[in-house]
Amino acid sequence: MSNPTAAILIIGDEILSGRTRDANAHHLAGELARVGIDLREIRIVADDQDAIVAALDALRVRYDQVFTSGGIGPTHDDITADAVAAAFGVPIGIREDARAILLDTYARRGIVPNEAQLRMARIPEGARLIENIVSGAPGFSMANVHVMAGVPAIFREMVAALLPGLPHGLPRLVREVRFDVPEGLIAAPLTALAAEYPDVQLGSYPFAAEGVRGTNIVAKGYDAARLDEVLARLEAEVPRG
Amino acid sequence: MSNPTAAILIIGDEILSGRTRDANAHHLAGELARVGIDLREIRIVADDQDAIVAALDALRVRYDQVFTSGGIGPTHDDITADAVAAAFGVPIGIREDARAILLDTYARRGIVPNEAQLRMARIPEGARLIENIVSGAPGFSMANVHVMAGVPAIFREMVAALLPGLPHGLPRLVREVRFDVPEGLIAAPLTALAAEYPDVQLGSYPFAAEGVRGTNIVAKGYDAARLDEVLARLEAEVPRG
Numbered sequence: 143m144s145n146p147t148a149a150i151l152i153i154g155d156e157i158l159s160g161r162t163r164d165a166n167a168h169h170l171a172g173e174l175a176r177v178g179i180d181l182r183e184i185r186i187v188a189d190d191q192d193a194i195v196a197a198l199d200a201l202r203v204r205y206d207q208v209f210t211s212g213g214i215g216p217t218h219d220d221i222t223a224d225a226v227a228a229a230f231g232v233p234i235g236i237r238e239d240a241r242a243i244l245l246d247t248y249a250r251r252g253i254v255p256n257e258a259q260l261r262m263a264r265i266p267e268g269a270r271l272i273e274n275i276v277s278g279a280p281g282f283s284m285a286n287v288h289v290m291a292g293v294p295a296i297f298r299e300m301v302a303a304l305l306p307g308l309p310h311g312l313p314r315l316v317r318e319v320r321f322d323v324p325e326g327l328i329a330a331p332l333t334a335l336a337a338e339y340p341d342v343q344l345g346s347y348p349f350a351a352e353g354v355r356g357t358n359i360v361a362k363g364y365d366a367a368r369l370d371e372v373l374a375r376l377e378a379e380v381p382r383g
Numbered sequence: 384m385s386n387p388t389a390a391i392l393i394i395g396d397e398i399l400s401g402r403t404r405d406a407n408a409h410h411l412a413g414e415l416a417r418v419g420i421d422l423r424e425i426r427i428v429a430d431d432q433d434a435i436v437a438a439l440d441a442l443r444v445r446y447d448q449v450f451t452s453g454g455i456g457p458t459h460d461d462i463t464a465d466a467v468a469a470a471f472g473v474p475i476g477i478r479e480d481a482r483a484i485l486l487d488t489y490a491r492r493g494i495v496p497n498e499a500q501l502r503m504a505r506i507p508e509g510a511r512l513i514e515n516i517v518s519g520a521p522g523f524s525m526a527n528v529h530v531m532a533g534v535p536a537i538f539r540e541m542v543a544a545l546l547p548g549l550p551h552g553l554p555r556l557v558r559e560v561r562f563d564v565p566e567g568l569i570a571a572p573l574t575a576l577a578a579e580y581p582d583v584q585l586g587s588y589p590f591a592a593e594g595v596r597g598t599n600i601v602a603k604g605y606d607a608a609r610l611d612e613v614l615a616r617l618e619a620e621v622p623r624g
Binding site for chain 2: 155156157158159160161162163164165167168171172173174175181182183184185186187188189193215216217218219220255256257258259261277293295314316318325326327328329330332333336337343344345346347348349350360362
């Protein structure tokens with residue numbers, strides 16, 4: 143039995159231009175690890191329909207779940223919903239339950255929404271809405287593709303609303319040990335242990351801090367005793383600085 | 384005439400697991416914008432040879448340049464060089480000039496490198512080395528694929544060594560204006576201006592701060608006068624809060 147797999151697709155001109163550093167993929171990566179969904183790939187593409195459709199087509203057949211972020215607001219560059227409809231070959235239009243949510247949210251702020259704001263009620267046919275407790279305008283799930291907002295505060299709440307309803311696996315456990323010796327001196331025992339513990343993923347991350355060349359070793363797997371055991375053996379074989 | 388295009392491929396289990404937040408793609412995105420290379424896509428895949436080869440095959444034919452980060456150290460999970468050799472169908476082995484660089488770097492620290500450390504001199508046949516002034520072990524360019532280290536301090540120096548030698552385009556200029564009004568009230572004039580200025584990319588980024596719902600409008604293009612003009616017109620049409 144293995145965990146469900148997932149990919150994240152960020153629609154993010156602002157990340158590709160270097161203006162913004164991704165926060166949403168980083169947040170969701172941590173949440174997925176916690177609930178036992180294995181994140182295999184992250185893609186960041188431009189606000190371009192062909193690019194979004196091509197990425198959706200590749201990812202939604204390869205992974206159990208696909209999570210998107212961005213491009214569902216009211217402006218001309220918000221084209222994710224149309225791209226999802228195109229990828230699935232279904233029509234898209236204003237949906238009454240989404241429109242009612244928007245009207246209600248704006249009414250509570252004393253506003254009558256304009257045409258651009260009502261665009262956020264355009265949902266591909268057959269999708270299920272994802273609640274947005276921050277600003278009303280919903281996300282949606284179309285088959286295994288989950289479409290969420292790019293604004294980090296809204297993205298986080300949508301993730302919190304969505305994840306409990308998806309199939310979970312075994313949470314991936316992580317242990318980390320810092321060695322104050324260079325990576326090259328750890329490589330040989332680490333390689334031997336990696337071969338001996340195929341159920342544990344061993345990662346090696348060199349760092350340089352305060353004049354020390356050190357290495358963080360990360361062990362990941364589903365069995366806490368195995369993680370502790372492999373790291374204890376590594377510690378016994380490598381002198382700690 | 385249009386700018387060269389590029390993609391970034393991060394080999395990053397530590398990002399997919401949520402342990403680390405990407406820094407290298409963010410840094411390189413800013414550098415590419417500065418030299419007029421249009422970044423179209425970022426992918427983050429696991430330390431898995433099939434995943435790396437599949438991504439390289441897709442990206443290197445689609446974009447003018449591909450930059451990779453990670454997986455070229457001395458440990459068992461460092462498989463990027465082998466994946467590049469497999470993607471290009473060329474042999475890989477210890478290369479004498481790379482080995483000489485490593486021996487020299489270690490000698491200056493009074494160390495004789497072990498077998499794991501010398502693995503970092505394994506370079507696919509036909510590649511050109513990328514200098515690493517931080518820790519010796521070089522990166523390499525294979526055709527249009529540029530393979531660099533994952534450690535941010537080393538990645539940055541490799542980018543600095545590599546970029547001046549690549550074909551540049553026109554630097555993409557960016558102007559940003561903050562409006563203290565919700566995105567929905569900017570959408571209509573913004574959409575009209577986007578149609579009228581097809582040479583300018585207009586992005587809209589809502590925010591909520593100190594109880595204000597506002598919107599940052601970003602204009603990108605290659606002609607400063609056009610960016611100033613479109614933003615001045617938008618400011619005239621939208622009331623600033």
